Amino acid sequence: MKQYGMHFFILTCLVLLVSLPTIGLVNYLDASAKTSATYKDTRVAGINISGMTKEEAVVRLDNAVKDFANAPFTVTLVDGTALEVGKDVVSFNIDDTLEAISEPGDYPLITTIDEERIAPYLENQPVTMTMVTPPLVASASKLDSNVALEMVAEENEVVASMTISPTPAMRSALERMNGFEMDAGDMFSLKSFGEDFEALTPLGSSLYKLFAATPFKVLERVPHEVLPSGIELGYDVKIDAGSNFAVQNTEQSPYAIIVLDEGNVMTVQLLGKAFVGAYESRVEEVASVPYQNVIRFSPSLPAGSSSVTQSGQTGESGKLYRIRVTEAGETRELLGFDFYEPVPEIVTKSSVPLPPPEPVEPIIPTFPDETLDDDPFNDDIEDDGLNEFEEQPPVDEDVPASSEEAVG
Structure with missing residues (x-):
């Protein structure tokens, strides 16, 4: 029995001694064949690697990536303005790209976005991370420095908007609000964008008017006891320690809040699929x-x-x-x-x-002395027989007759 085991062990060792070199030789020949193989009618990110081995293609694509990194991306925003983004936000995997090639054709470079590096470029810009990432990857994978966001906004549009003349505190809250995204079922809470209640109150009234023209559900809204000056009836919103303004996205698609700074005014847009x-x-x-x-x-x-x-x-x-x-x-x-x-x-x-009035001495009227001749109507004069105003009978008077005999 011991001899049988020894014989089996020796046989196994002989088999291994013969097979291992054979396997190694096969692997070597296979690797050598792959190394020496060349690509036919193949392009990667627009670079023609036809007739090149993998090692040669790696060098060619690596040089193309280095040339590509010399200039920043030019990102055309939804509103038409341009934003420059450094090439450090993307990285490429050339080896995996070439390994995935199995037949002739055009292939993109496998590209990865570093969201932490791209975030500073998007601050105070009317875009969101999800709006920028897909077109940026698509352009970078082709070594194209021009990125147009309109290419991902074909199904999106401005479904609601409002314009406001902000105070500095309101402007700060709006800048933090820019790019806020709401997936299906997500909630928007105004108090999460600031702590200045005096600034958030008029801002809440404007946002209430914006969301009132959407199917979003109003979760919380408290009016004042007295309508504040400058606030339109029906859109009153009070923000304080115990009151907030909040809505919920009841649609099945995501929506984003975009804030456009236009100098003295700021425009708030709700961007997403049409209702x-x-x-x-x-x-x-x-x-x-x-x-x-x-x-x-x-x-x-x-x-x-x-x-x-x-x-x-x-x-x-x-x-x-x-x-x-x-x-x-x-x-x-x-x-x-x-x-x-x-x-x-x-x-x-x-x-x-009121105090009583002061006493006043009576004033007795006085009249001037009068005579009988002055007052023909004086009743105190005794009537001596005739009223001088009565008509007197005529009196005959003897008039001497004229005489022609009179001697002068």
Whole structure:
């Protein structure tokens, strides 16, 4: 039995001694054949490697990549502006590219994007990472330095937009908002883009108007007790420690917020697949409520004085509807009913009584002395028989007759 085992061991060793060199020789011949093989009618990233071995093709493509890295990418944004991006954001795998070639044809270079390196180039730009990455890879794999984002935006369009004149604090929040992407079911929360509630409040009203004209679901929106100045009725949004504005993407496709800085104004666009139907928002059933006049009294005011301590403001209400128009007709969705109570006008009057008037001596009228001749109507004069105003009978007077005999 021991002899049989020894014989088997010796036989195995002999087989290995014969087969290992044979296997090695086969592998060598195979590798040698591959090394000496040349490509036929083959191009990689537009570089013709026909007639080259793999080693020769590696050198040729490596030199082409080095030449390609001498100039930056020119990325044409959706709005037509150009952005330069360094070539350090991409890397190439030449070996794997050549290994994958099995027959003649045109092949792209296997390209990888470094998102950490590309992120600084996209800050404050109206683009997102997912908008830039596919066209950048496509261009780099062909050693093409020109990148046009329109090539990936064929199915995307601006489905809603709004323009605002921002304060510095609002501008800061909008810049952080630029490029924010919402996949299906994702939520947009305004308070995640800033902590200045005074700046976020008017911004929230503008965004509420933007999302009201979309099918997005409004998750949170709180109005003020009194409609702030400059805010349109129906679109009031209050942002504070306990209030926020949030919406949810209820569509099955992703959407991105793009912010375009146009100097004194900034335009916010919602970019994505077109909605089924046309959306708009309307404020209807607007009503006003007159305010009351309230009078109060205070001893702190001078006697007889008053002042308006609170100006009156007319109350108002309105309903915001989301309107969807399709070929089948128009549908309406009530988004909010805002009611603002009237503010009464308060007038404060003095409760101090007025002082009594000072006594005034009576004035006795005086008249000048009068005579009988001056007052023909004086009733105090005794009547001596005839009223001098009565007509007197005529009196006959003797007139001496003239005489011719009279001697002068």
